Amino acid sequence: MADGAPVALLAGGGALPGLLRAALLRRGRAVRVLALRGFAEWTLARQADAVIDILDYKRIFATLEAWAPAEVVLVGTVHRPKPSAFAGALAAFRNREEIAAILGAGDDGLLAGVIRLLEERGLVVGGIHRLAPELLAGAGILGAIAPDEQDHAAAAVGQGVLEALSPFDVGQAVVVAARRVVAVEGPEGTDAMLARARRLRRSSRLRAIHGGVLVKMAKVGQDLRVDLPTIGPRTVVCAARAGLAGIAVGAGTTLIVDTSATIAEADRRGLFLLGIERRPEGGET
Amino acid sequence: MADGAPVALLAGGGALPGLLRAALLRRGRAVRVLALRGFAEWTLARQADAVIDILDYKRIFATLEAWAPAEVVLVGTVHRPKPSAFAGALAAFRNREEIAAILGAGDDGLLAGVIRLLEERGLVVGGIHRLAPELLAGAGILGAIAPDEQDHAAAAVGQGVLEALSPFDVGQAVVVAARRVVAVEGPEGTDAMLARARRLRRSSRLRAIHGGVLVKMAKVGQDLRVDLPTIGPRTVVCAARAGLAGIAVGAGTTLIVDTSATIAEADRRGLFLLGIERRPEGGET
CATH class of the missing domain: 3.40.50.20 (Rossmann fold)
Incomplete structure (x- = not known):
């Protein structure tokens, strides 16, 4: 500088x-x-x-x-x-x-x-x-709503799935409900994946499952100079429409486009917004 | 007996x-x-x-x-x-x-x-x-079409993804094209996942990618008494519509509903049908 x-x-x-x-x-x-x-x-x-x-x-x-x-x-x-x-x-x-x-x-x-x-x-x-690290998600509860024990469990499952998928060229987001992996992001992107979760929720197969969490974070060992996982107000809207309880993102490895608007949208729709820390073994470039 | x-x-x-x-x-x-x-x-x-x-x-x-x-x-x-x-x-x-x-x-x-x-x-x-093990997929090339080197590479990526996902409650199938994971099966099932792959192929994002392989197999350590992964003639039709080059299934861990009809359908549509062996570390109950 x-x-x-x-x-x-x-x-x-x-x-x-x-x-x-x-x-x-x-x-x-x-x-x-x-x-x-x-x-x-x-x-x-x-x-x-x-x-x-x-x-x-x-x-x-x-x-x-x-x-x-x-x-x-x-x-x-x-x-x-x-x-x-x-x-x-x-x-x-x-x-x-x-x-x-x-x-x-x-x-x-x-x-x-x-x-x-x-x-x-x-x-x-x-x-x-x-x-500009201030553009990235912080750690902990970012909005007014707190996740419950089940939400934390779902977020941990999602983190596990994304860590397991890190070696592969696949999306950076999953939806987990009641420990079940409802959707894994492919090239369609997060919003389209959430639309799929919404349709599944409406169909007879998943009507039974309440809540659910969108988990989005960088891959283990990902070069953070490119393709940083990103959420924004629209992600919150799509997650709410899919009936999810909240969103968990990788603290320090996920961008929040317009943080204050995103948090306000989550608060308004009753969704939690959680920044979760990478476990020790995860490195970044 | x-x-x-x-x-x-x-x-x-x-x-x-x-x-x-x-x-x-x-x-x-x-x-x-x-x-x-x-x-x-x-x-x-x-x-x-x-x-x-x-x-x-x-x-x-x-x-x-x-x-x-x-x-x-x-x-x-x-x-x-x-x-x-x-x-x-x-x-x-x-x-x-x-x-x-x-x-x-x-x-x-x-x-x-x-x-x-x-x-x-x-x-x-x-x-x-x-x-009745005769109802399960055998190993090797099952139909008239042989996979090429790229297809084998895609099948190996798919196998890797499914092995990595084995600890989680998620689907048993993926679509891989050019080493890229195009779709991971969720509760929607294999046919719906293939319809998604078809739509992605038509969209601008994936038009570039040719071929691709559906990989379907049991999880590592799965109790094979329930929820055996299954394919049949309809799977072949859906895979063909998605523009895939073929289907790779776990030999001895995947059911083929009506083997002769499934192979005939694959031959007719120019898709390969490959039974791949589980790597040594994979166990079954």
Whole structure:
């Protein structure tokens, strides 16, 4: 922070890039925003220093290098491009086998590949968890509602499932009700998984089960510079609609988009919001 | 087989009870069928020695005891009754705390509880895997289509996920495409999970991924007397619609309902059908 070199945000969609920008400015950091066209929200794109197509990799790298940033942060949502488009863009400086390996490796491998490409050009890739930890979930009861014993038990089961699934390229969230795993997140995302839990609850099979907990947290050993698990007010609404009693997130490894709005929504709908600590063996990069 | 005591089938829905009955008769066993009203198929109920409501537990136990069977087999699908109805039926000979524990324990615990109740009355509960192993999937390539290297890799990932999830009360099936876990089965069942995989494939996010494998097998340490993972011709149809390259099942731990029809359907639709062996550490009861 002694030097005036900016933090460069490589910004995709959602509210998070704007919130990170604001948090960094509050901390007195210089910030440059490279908004990815078609992904970044309009309000952010308006404030951005550059708006570039995601496949125009040459301009992206040239722009980032010209800014000579202290760190680059990948922030916001970006949908996976079609392999044909992506492979075409990478082909100029990567051989075909390596591209096929990156694309075939799933999202985890894809993002690791992007970080590697940035680092090979001398750029330092940073993470929100280090630059603005105030955006992450704290530990303990975060809202006005306290989980009961059954909720804690369900959260522990969910944590166990997510830890067991950590070595695999799969989602970061599960729904547990009465020790039963009701849904495991796949590429459909958390909101769609909660919609599924809602439908299951309505069907005869699960009508019997009351309450339930959404558990969302980073994988054990996950590189927290990419794909930080995230919740927000909309997650609370979806969880409430699914009839859940509350949400448990990994303390220090889960982003809360607009913390005060998220907590207010949970309080209003009678859901608890709990930050649970990683067990000792879990490391972070 | 020396004694003439019959095998008693406590029969729920689907084709399996009838297939097991036929297999046992082919083996020269005496068979008695207790069809659960509303669950057992009409063709089976017609051949049954008794048709009893699932909640009329007194008649069920009295009937089974009167038959003095060598073994009782739980076979076919039974939907979980509402806790109110179930608890009411059990209340006569179980205290409320124990019922609550059984009902709260999820399906795994529920079925274990039913076996325990039967065994406490001196009945021996057997399993299809011992009585008619010819109904289970064999090892190796079962149809005309052979999986390629990528398919084997996806099947191995799926096996890893299911092994990691074994301690939890969750489904027995996953879909893996290009090392990415596309869907994990919850209480919705395999066909509904495949419909989800199909929708994901159609959406922009996964259009990129070709092929993919349905992996279905018993949990590590699972009591194979209940809830044997099962596939059949309909599973093949659903997998084909989801754009999958094939199906991998646990050899010796997965039932194939109507093996010849299932293999014919897979051959016709160009899907491989693979029986994979459990790794050494996996035990069975």
